[in-house]
Amino acid sequence: MGAAETYRQITSKMGGAWRVRPDEHGNRVGMLQEILRWMGNPERQLKVIHIVGTNGKGSTGVMLASILETAGYQVGHFSTPAILNDREVITTNGEMISEEAFVKSYQHVLEEIKAHGGDEDTLTKFEWWTLIALDHFARTEMDFVILEAGVGGLRDATNVVDNPLVVAFTKISYDHIGLLGNDLLEIAADKAGAIKAGATIVNYPGQDIEVYRLLKEKAIAVGAKWNTHPKPAITIVKSSPRGLELNADQFEGLKLSLTGAYQANNLSTVLQIVTALKERGYTIEDVAVAEALAHVKIKGRMEFDEKRNILFDGAHNPDGIISLVAAIRSWHLPFKPVVVLGLLQGKQYHDMLEELLPHVDTVIAVTPDSDRAMSADELAAKIVMMSNVDVEIADDPSAAITLARRVRESSEALIVVTGSFYTLRAIETEEM
Known part of the structure; x- marks a missing residue:
């Protein structure tokens, strides 16, 4: 049986929806962490940048991935949903996971689940892809992994990572009401569950003030490091369907090949993450930032x-x-x-x-x-x-x-x- 045929059989069993499990199933993150322990904790080998929020996760993730790749790093990226092919969800240096690599990681996860009494139906589709991504990124020895949360934070499958380098919050707004909470602060509290001790916390510049306070209080309470650097001063010089021209601190006339004025705030989040990584000793030159942003593209987002x-x-x-x-x-x-x-x-x-x-x-x-x-x-x-x-x-x-x-x-x-x-x-x- 060829890998392509096996891939089709595996994914057909998973179904098409990326939905997380409803509330009555409780928080399954502990179960997923147990499976990762059986697998030898591949996620602990990774330098993870966890991106959590309602809007802008995809834009933020793709911009950051492009910058880090241009700076010479090997970058894994997990982002849902896919547009044309489910394998778009897991990429290394912009290339989606091969069917062969997917099957290999799937079989590794399934082997451990079966050894402990489970089967193919133990995990949802989103949970399967999350664990497969972490296994694949560890196998391919990525320098950085950008992990975008699906829904929420506390109970999201991506919250299995307990040692992220950075947790970055994009705009938090009303979405999945009832599943995550009944008002904005309840939704934000769920997403704040992604904050971990030792991580640098980066916050979207246009965050609701009450949400901002909640996130900062949670960061202090768990021993995370709140990013205290001033947010980049960004002004839009020109906007068109083709993209933006901006000034952002030391970047004059910066070209961003993504359109929509809101991308200026997402860019601010990205530049804050870059500053946090530089502070930790990683080399990311300004020329790499400018080159990456001028050519970045995001499937299905403006x-x-x-x-x-x-x-x-x-x-x-x-x-x-x-x-x-x-x-x-x-x-x-x-x-x-x-x-x-x-x-x-x-x-x-x-x-x-x-x-x-x-x-x-x-x-x-x-x-x-x-x-x-x-x-x-x-x-x-x-x-x-x-x-x-x-x-x-x-x-x-x-x-x-x-x-x-x-x-x-x-x-x-x-x-x-x-x-x-x-x-x-x-x-x-x-x-x-």
């Missing part, structure tokens, strides 16, 4: 296809849509964009639509590639009830872009594909 005038952005909650709308408004486009939109059930759709609809010309409703998808028909009905925006329904993902091109006011009008990473997966898989 990703601009200039040739087709299409922007792909997996804005999956109200904060994400607010940032997307702010970017669109700052560009002073000649025409309102046509939006290809797909949402998941229970994702605060009303707030997202209320923010988005005044700034678009037409919405093409699609059904995301997820078992939690809101159907295109249901989404279209909700939009009709809320606004006078023109709504079309794409019968299948392959028709969405074609329909968007046909209904837009001008070929110069931007097409935006958004609402969920699963929407992007549905569209881009069909377009390949």
Whole structure:
């Protein structure tokens, strides 16, 4: 049996959803740590930068990975969800894990689970991929590992790492209400569970003040080191769908090939992490930072296809849509964009639509590639009830872009594909 066939068989058993287990299953991090102990604690060999938050984890992780790779380090990166191929979740120096390497690490994890009375169903998909990533990164002897939390912090599978070098918090906002908590501070308290003794704690510059205080108090309580360096002074010189030009402390005219003004705050978080690593003795030259940022790309996050005038952005909650709308408004486009939109059930759709609809010309409703998808028909009905925006329904993902091109006011009008990473997966898989 070839590795490719084995890989397909393994992943088909895991299912497609990256969901964590619901609350009634309790905190499973201790169980995962026990499995890692059986495996010889591969995570203890790694210098981990744990990125936790609601929005901006992917942007922060990719920018940091690009900088560290350009500086000459070997970098492992774990980030969910995938867009086109699940193996995108685990990368080393930008290359996704091979099917052979995946199978090898999977079998190593499964061997230990079976030796202690478990089986393939012991772990969820997200838990499987987390342990496989840690095993793979240890095997490939990465200099750094960037580990992005999935949901929350305390009970998230990535919280198995008990000795992170840095814990960086991106913007914490309302998401997974009920699962993580019923208000912002309860959600932040769950995410603060990732703070560990000895780690340097880096905080997003636009954090809610009460969240900031909670994180700092937790850091002091557990013996972590709160980053006391001044946050970089960042000003945006120019913004367009192609990216940003910024001034950031010693970086004058810095080019960032990611778009959206909110990326300035994510960049601040990244530069703080770089400072924390330098303080620990690692060499990261300014020229490596500038070179990396000028060429960094993120699949599905404010990703601009200039040739087709299409922007792909997996804005999956109200904060994400607010940032997307702010970017669109700052560009002073000649025409309102046509939006290809797909949402998941229970994702605060009303707030997202209320923010988005005044700034678009037409919405093409699609059904995301997820078992939690809101159907295109249901989404279209909700939009009709809320606004006078023109709504079309794409019968299948392959028709969405074609329909968007046909209904837009001008070929110069931007097409935006958004609402969920699963929407992007549905569209881009069909377009390949």
